[in-house]
Amino acid sequence: MTAKIVRPYGDTTGDGRIQVSFTLPVPFGTPTEKARAEGAAMQLAGKMGLEPAMVVHAKGMGPDYTFFVVYGRVSHLVDLSQVTVTEREFPLLSPAEVNLRIRTGLGRKLVVVGACIGTDAHTVGIDAILNVKGHSGEKGLEYYREIRVVNLGSQVAIPDLVARSAAEAADAVLVSQVVTQRDAHISNAKEMSAAFRAAFGSGTPKQPLLVVGGPRFDPLIAPELGVDKIFGKGTTPGEVASYLAYALAPDSGPGVEAQVGASA
Amino acid sequence: MQTRLNLDPAVVREARALAAKAGQPIVAMAKTHTTVSVERAVLRLAGLKGADPDGMPWVNRLVDAVRETTGLEHGVALPAWDALLTGGYDDLASLAAAAAHGKVAFRIPAGAAATAARAAAAASLAAGIGRIDANRAQRQRMIEQTSEPRKPWIYLIVATGDIYEDIPQAQAAAREGADIIAVIRSTGQSLLDYVPEGATREGFAGTYATQENFRLMRAALDETSRELGRYVRLTNYASGLCMPEIASLAGLERLDMMLNDCMYGIIFRDINPRRTFIDQRFSRQIHARAGIIINTGEDNYLTTADAVDAAHTVVVSQLMNEFFGKEAGLAAGQLGLGHAFEISPDVPDSFLLELAHAQLVRELFPDAPLKYMPPTKHMTGNVFAGYLLDAFFNLCGVMTDQSILLIGMMTEGIHTPFLSDRDLALENVRYVRDAAGRLGESFVPAPGGFIERRAREVLGESVALLRRINDEGLLTAIADGTFGITKRPADGGRGLDGVISRADGYFNPASDILDGGERAPAGELDPRTAPVETGAAR
Numbered sequence: 001m002t003a004k005i006v007r008p009y010g011d012t013t014g015d016g017r018i019q020v021s022f023t024l025p026v027p028f029g030t031p032t033e034k035a036r037a038e039g040a041a042m043q044l045a046g047k048m049g050l051e052p053a054m055v056v057h058a059k060g061m062g063p064d065y066t067f068f069v070v071y072g073r074v075s076h077l078v079d080l081s082q083v084t085v086t087e088r089e090f091p092l093l094s095p096a097e098v099n100l101r102i103r104t105g106l107g108r109k110l111v112v113v114g115a116c117i118g119t120d121a122h123t124v125g126i127d128a129i130l131n132v133k134g135h136s137g138e139k140g141l142e143y144y145r146e147i148r149v150v151n152l153g154s155q156v157a158i159p160d161l162v163a164r165s166a167a168e169a170a171d172a173v174l175v176s177q178v179v180t181q182r183d184a185h186i187s188n189a190k191e192m193s194a195a196f197r198a199a200f201g202s203g204t205p206k207q208p209l210l211v212v213g214g215p216r217f218d219p220l221i222a223p224e225l226g227v228d229k230i231f232g233k234g235t236t237p238g239e240v241a242s243y244l245a246y247a248l249a250p251d252s253g254p255g256v257e258a259q260v261g262a263s264a
Numbered sequence: 265m266q267t268r269l270n271l272d273p274a275v276v277r278e279a280r281a282l283a284a285k286a287g288q289p290i291v292a293m294a295k296t297h298t299t300v301s302v303e304r305a306v307l308r309l310a311g312l313k314g315a316d317p318d319g320m321p322w323v324n325r326l327v328d329a330v331r332e333t334t335g336l337e338h339g340v341a342l343p344a345w346d347a348l349l350t351g352g353y354d355d356l357a358s359l360a361a362a363a364a365h366g367k368v369a370f371r372i373p374a375g376a377a378a379t380a381a382r383a384a385a386a387a388s389l390a391a392g393i394g395r396i397d398a399n400r401a402q403r404q405r406m407i408e409q410t411s412e413p414r415k416p417w418i419y420l421i422v423a424t425g426d427i428y429e430d431i432p433q434a435q436a437a438a439r440e441g442a443d444i445i446a447v448i449r450s451t452g453q454s455l456l457d458y459v460p461e462g463a464t465r466e467g468f469a470g471t472y473a474t475q476e477n478f479r480l481m482r483a484a485l486d487e488t489s490r491e492l493g494r495y496v497r498l499t500n501y502a503s504g505l506c507m508p509e510i511a512s513l514a515g516l517e518r519l520d521m522m523l524n525d526c527m528y529g530i531i532f533r534d535i536n537p538r539r540t541f542i543d544q545r546f547s548r549q550i551h552a553r554a555g556i557i558i559n560t561g562e563d564n565y566l567t568t569a570d571a572v573d574a575a576h577t578v579v580v581s582q583l584m585n586e587f588f589g590k591e592a593g594l595a596a597g598q599l600g601l602g603h604a605f606e607i608s609p610d611v612p613d614s615f616l617l618e619l620a621h622a623q624l625v626r627e628l629f630p631d632a633p634l635k636y637m638p639p640t641k642h643m644t645g646n647v648f649a650g651y652l653l654d655a656f657f658n659l660c661g662v663m664t665d666q667s668i669l670l671i672g673m674m675t676e677g678i679h680t681p682f683l684s685d686r687d688l689a690l691e692n693v694r695y696v697r698d699a700a701g702r703l704g705e706s707f708v709p710a711p712g713g714f715i716e717r718r719a720r721e722v723l724g725e726s727v728a729l730l731r732r733i734n735d736e737g738l739l740t741a742i743a744d745g746t747f748g749i750t751k752r753p754a755d756g757g758r759g760l761d762g763v764i765s766r767a768d769g770y771f772n773p774a775s776d777i778l779d780g781g782e783r784a785p786a787g788e789l790d791p792r793t794a795p796v797e798t799g800a801a802r
Contacts, residue, residue, distance in 0.1 A: 023684045059687075062436050067684040153534045155455050184468060215678075233645075 028060030090246035105249030193226030425467030454504030511547035548592035563604030638672025
C-alpha cells in the first residue's frame with residue numbers, strides 16, 4: 001500500500017465510513033423532543049464532516065440528555081505524507097542485554113530514582129515500572145542486576161526529589177503522573193524540570209536524565225516540558241530499561257552489538 | 265447457604281484461628297496506644313467544628329497545643345475539658361482559639377478537678393455518640409419509609425471535585441439505578457493530616473471529604489430516596505491519616521458505607537503501619553456503633569500483583585479484616601469484604617478462575633455484604649472489548665451471589681467516565697441482573713472439577729501464608745512485601761510521629777463508651793478495666 005491519500009475504511013475501499021457516539025444536552029421525551037434531538041445530532045454530524053450521516057441509536061438519559069450513535073461518511077482526506085511520528089530511537093533489549101550494556105558502557109550500577117510528585121498518590125504506574133514484579137510479564141527495574149532503584153513513593157515534594165537525586169547520584173529520575181485534572185501532570189512536570197535545571201545547571205555533577213510517564217502524556221512534548229523522555233500509556237519496564245541503557249551507557253563496540261543482533 | 269465447593273470445614277477453621285493469632289498482637293498494640301487523629305476524633309465527636317483563618321481545623325490546633333504542653337499520653341480530653349472548666353471558655357472552639365495563641369496553660373488535673381473534667385468530657389461525648397445512635401435509627405426509618413434495594417446493590421462513583429457538581433450527578437445516577445453512591449476523594453487527601461472544612465469545589469480526581477460535603481450529599485440523596493421509594497446509600501473513605509476523624513464525621517452525618525481497610529493505607533499510600541492499625545481500630549468502633557458497612561480494599565492487591573498468583577493474599581487479607589473488624593465490634597453484616605475481577609483475559613479459563621475465586625470468598629464469608637470490583641488492569645483503549653469484559657464481571661457477580669457490584673466503566677484507565685459511559689454501564693448490569701439474576705441457584709460446580717479444585721488450592725495457599733505470617737509476625741510480613749508486592753517496614757511511612765503510647769490513666773471518653781457498650785458509666789471507669797470485647801465478636 002503506497003497510497004499517500006487515504007480515507008476511512010468501512011467495508012469498501014474509499015467509502016470514508018466512520019462511527020461516532022456522543023451526548024447532547026437535549027431532552028428525548030415527547031415525539032417532538034425526539035425529532036428535535038435527532039435533528040440536533042444530524043446537525044453536529046454534518047458540521048463534523050459526516051455526509052451523509054445516519055443516527056442509528058438515540059436514547060434519553062434522564063430528563064435532560066440524549067445519547068447518540070451515528071454512522072456516516074466523512075469527506076475528509078488523510079495525507080500520509082503529513083503524518084509525523086516518533087520512531088523509537090533505541091533498540092529493545094532483554095534484561096541480560098541491558099545489564100551487559102550498563103556493565104560495559106557505564107562500568108558501574110546505573111542509579112534510578114523514582115517518584116510520584118505533587119499531590120499524585122497513584123503509585124501504580126511507577127511501581128509497575130520499578131517493582132520487581134513489573135507488569136505485562138516483564139520484570140520491573142529492581143530486577144535488573146546493574147540498576148539500583150530508589151523508589152521514593154507518592155506525593156514527593158519536588159525539592160525533596162532534587163535533593164535525594166543529588167544525594168543518590170542518580171543517573172536518571174523517573175516521575176510518574178497519573179492525575180490530569182486541570183493539566184496537573186503538565187505543570188508538575190515543568191516545575192520538576194525547572195527545579196533540576198536550577199539545582200544542577202550545566203556543571204558537574206551532571207543533571208540526571210529526566211524521564212516522565214503517565215497515561216495521558218503526549219510523548220511528543222518532551223522539549224516543552226523540559227524533560228529528556230516521555231513514556232505514555234502501556235509502557236513496559238523493558239522499554240524503560242532499554243531506553244536508560246541506550247541513553248546512559250555508551251555503546252561500547254561491536255561485541256555488544258553482535259549480541260544484541262543475535263538475540264533480536 | 266449450602267456449600268458448593270465442598271470446602272473442608274477444618275481448613276476454614278484453621279484459617280480463621282491463624283488470622284486471629286496473627287492479629288492479636290496488633291490489637292494489643294492498638295489498645296495501648298493512641299494517635300493525634302484518634303484524639304482529634306474525640307473532639308469532633310464532642311462537636312468541635314470549624315477552622316482558623318488559615319483553614320487549619322480547630323481540632324488540630326487544640327490537639328497540637330495540648331501535645332506541646334502536657335503531651336497526649338493521657339489523651340486530649342482530660343487536659344482540654346479541665347482547661348474548659350477552669351478557664352471560663354464558652355465552648356471548645358473558643359478554648360481552641362485561645363490555645364492556638366498559646367494562651368492556655370494545660371495541665372493533667374488530679375483529684376476533684378480530674379473528676380469534674382472527666383464528667384464534663386463524658387457528657388459531651390455521650391451527646392456526640394447519641395447523635396450517631398440517632399442517625400442509625402433515622403437510617404432505619406428512612407429504609408422503612410422508602411425500601412431496601414434488592415441485591416446485588418449497584419455501586420457507582422462520582423468524582424468531579426466539586427460537591428455542587430457531584431450532587432446532580434449522584435442524583436441522576438440514583439435515578440438511573442445506582443443503589444450506592446460513592447464520592448471519590450481528592451487524590452491528595454489520604455496524606456493530609458487534617459480534614460478540610462466546609463463545602464469544597466476544588467479537588468484533584470475527586471472531592472474532599474468534609475463534614476459539610478457529607479451533609480450536603482446525604483441530604484440530596486434523602487430527597488432522591490424519597491422520590492424513588494428506594495434508600496440510596498452514601499459511601500466515602502475512612503482511610504489515610506485522618507481515618508478516625510472521617511469515620512466520626514460519617515457517623516455524625518449518617519453516611520452508610522465507608523471504605524476502611526486494615527492494610528490499604530500502609531501498602532498503597534505508604535502510611536505507617538502502626539498508625540494505621542491504631543487509627544483503624546477506633547474508626548471501626550465508630551462504624552460498628554453507627555451501623556455503617558465497611559468496604560475493604562483487597563481488590564487493590566490484584567491491581568499490582570498478578571490476580572492468579574496473588575489470589576490467596578486477598579483471602580488472607582479478608583480474614584485479617586474480618587478478625588480486626590469483629591474485634592472492634594462490627595457485625596458480620598457490616599463487613600463488606602472486597603475482591604476483584606482482575607485476571608488477564610489472555611489467561612486460559614480466566615472466567616472459570618474468577619468464578620472459583622468469587623465463590624470461595626462467598627462461601628468463606630456467607631453473611632458478609634461482599635463488595636466485588638470490576639476489571640481495571642486489563643481494560644484497554646478498546647472500549648468495546650472492555651464493555652464485554654464488564655458484562656462477564658457482572659455475570660460472575662450474579663452467579664456467585666456478590667452483594668455489592670461496583671459498576672465497571674468501559675473508559676476505565678482512559679478517561680473520567682462520560683455521562684453516556686455510566687448510562688451504558690448501568691444498562692449492562694441491568695441486562696445481566698434481569699437476564700441471569702437467578703442463575704446463581706443453578707450454579708453448582710462439578711464435584712472434583714476445575715472450579716472446586718482451584719478454590720481449594722487458593723484456600724490451601726491462604727493457610728500456608730497465614731502460617732508464615734504467624735511465624736514472622738504481621739508487621740514483618742507487611743515489611744516483606746507479602747501484600748500487593750510493596751514492602752512497608754513497621755517504622756517507615758507517614759504518620760508515625762502521630763503515634764503516642766498511652767500512659768496509666770489515659771482517658772478517652774469516646775473509647776469508654778465504644779469499648780464498653782452502654783454498660784460503662786463513661787467518665788468514671790478506668791478504661792483499662794472497662795469491658796473491651798463487644799457482643800459482636802465471635
